[in-house]
Amino acid sequence: MCVAVPGIVTRVLDEDSAEIEIGGAHATVSTVLLHRAVLPGDYLLAHAGYAIACIDTEQAERTLALWDQVNEHPV
Amino acid sequence: MNIQSEFRDPDRAFRILSQGVIPAAERIAGHLGRRAVIMEVCGTHTVAISRTGIRAVLGDWVELRSGPGCPVCVTTPGEVDAMINLAREGVTVATFADMLRVPGSDSSLELERARGNRVVVVSSPLQALALAERGTEVAFVAAGFETTAPTVAACVLDAMSGDIAGFSVYSSLRLIPPALNAILESGEIRIDGLLLPGHVAAIIGRQAFCSLAGCGIPAVIAGFEPVDILTALQCLLDRMLSGQSGVENGYGRVVTENGNAVAMRTVDQVFRPVSAGWRGLGDIAGSTLSFRSEFTRFDAARRFAIETVWISPGACRCGDVLSGRIDPPSCALFGRGCVPDHPRGPCMVSSEGACAAWYRYPAVT
Numbered sequence: 154m155c156v157a158v159p160g161i162v163t164r165v166l167d168e169d170s171a172e173i174e175i176g177g178a179h180a181t182v183s184t185v186l187l188h189r190a191v192l193p194g195d196y197l198l199a200h201a202g203y204a205i206a207c208i209d210t211e212q213a214e215r216t217l218a219l220w221d222q223v224n225e226h227p228v
Numbered sequence: 229m230n231i232q233s234e235f236r237d238p239d240r241a242f243r244i245l246s247q248g249v250i251p252a253a254e255r256i257a258g259h260l261g262r263r264a265v266i267m268e269v270c271g272t273h274t275v276a277i278s279r280t281g282i283r284a285v286l287g288d289w290v291e292l293r294s295g296p297g298c299p300v301c302v303t304t305p306g307e308v309d310a311m312i313n314l315a316r317e318g319v320t321v322a323t324f325a326d327m328l329r330v331p332g333s334d335s336s337l338e339l340e341r342a343r344g345n346r347v348v349v350v351s352s353p354l355q356a357l358a359l360a361e362r363g364t365e366v367a368f369v370a371a372g373f374e375t376t377a378p379t380v381a382a383c384v385l386d387a388m389s390g391d392i393a394g395f396s397v398y399s400s401l402r403l404i405p406p407a408l409n410a411i412l413e414s415g416e417i418r419i420d421g422l423l424l425p426g427h428v429a430a431i432i433g434r435q436a437f438c439s440l441a442g443c444g445i446p447a448v449i450a451g452f453e454p455v456d457i458l459t460a461l462q463c464l465l466d467r468m469l470s471g472q473s474g475v476e477n478g479y480g481r482v483v484t485e486n487g488n489a490v491a492m493r494t495v496d497q498v499f500r501p502v503s504a505g506w507r508g509l510g511d512i513a514g515s516t517l518s519f520r521s522e523f524t525r526f527d528a529a530r531r532f533a534i535e536t537v538w539i540s541p542g543a544c545r546c547g548d549v550l551s552g553r554i555d556p557p558s559c560a561l562f563g564r565g566c567v568p569d570h571p572r573g574p575c576m577v578s579s580e581g582a583c584a585a586w587y588r589y590p591a592v593t
Contacts, residue, residue: 186488186494187490188490200427202351205430210231213235213481216481220240224248
């Protein structure tokens with residue numbers, strides 16, 4: 154069960170947990186497995202009640218731009 | 229920017245498929261004189277590839293073969309029986325939902341629950357820990373890979389620091405790179421490329437897969453949205469065409485070079501890798517996580533003296549499916565004696581199981 158879902162931090166509850174929004178639903182996740190404190194607006198990857206990674210949204214935008222450039226002609 | 233919708237954009241996915249992936253797939257099949265064989269290691273990829281129709285669209289040129297990346301599926305029949313025996317001991321067994329219906333030799337956790345034994349479904353080990361905190365004796369049956377192991381280890385550390393005596397874990401936690409090395413080194417199956425599991429890689433990083441490079445085939449770490457999978461396939465096919473081996477990170481927004489150091493340290497504090505059996509793959513050195521000596525009081529198998537013994541899977545060929553030897557319809561039970569409502573093996577039970585994915589999306593596999 155390696156399903157993990159991205160969510161955006163809506164509220165930092167304490168130094169070890171945050172509330173995130175996943176597709177309109179709100180959930181509390183533990184942030185103890187992350188290397189840094191989280192802030193509202195951060196994208197996190199949630200798995201089994203824990204945030205397991207911070208999502209690099211700038212990297213995501215660069216990836217999409219690169220692939221749009223590679224396949225630039227709509228068919 | 230809504231990340232998920234951008235990576236699910238059908239127009240973008242179609243452009244990548246039609247302009248990038250299909251032409252590359254045609255070229256590699258022409259070059260090889262046969263279909264290229266790509267193993268999608270992760271069960272979540274198996275489902276996504278079936279559901280989106282990618283498997284069917286590429287079927288003339290690329291054979292996408294399922295791998296060992298469904299944790300419930302690689303759990304041995306003996307482990308399933310051990311979990312059932314825990315429930316019979318009177319302890320409350322907490323489990324993720326996909327283990328509930330996996331058949332053991334004469335029962336399942338679902339059947340034990342129907343018989344009045346205490347089996348609860350949780351979506352996080354934290355829920356099992358909370359039950360134990362309220363005074364219930366709880367054994368969490370942990371089937372999972374590197375993605376799940378840190379969450380279990382963090383709960384064990386919480387139980388230790390909070391002196392929560394009633395919490396224990398039956399560990400079926402496993403490691404993916406040793407299993408992949410075992411498959412590749414056996415040479416039993418011809419594999420031209422690997423689609424690597426993005427959420428395992430989120431924890432262990434790109435470099436943890438570099439041991440696979442010795443096998444001389446390309447591998448790409450992939451995310452799980454359609455655009456992620458298609459771009460990873462394009463990278464993989466391009467690498468196959470140019471004869472490049474090595475491991476590429478196609479899921480850069482989540483996966484880093486060295487992974488999540490905090491998560492890996494947490495796992496290392498509580499567990500150590502040992503040799504153990506996998507369904508379909510046999511014993512693999514250093515592939516399963518067992519408690520370190522200072523944490524053995526949280527080991528459910530030890531606490532309740534539950535033995536894990538070898539049991540034959542019978543006619544079920546899940547082991548051959550998840551090691552890439554056959555595709556699901558090649559099993560004589562598939563769709564006949566074995567269907568999702570009456571599964572004979574874990575691959576037909578789990579939401580990530582290859583047999584369930586092939587059965588559920590017949591028109592597109």
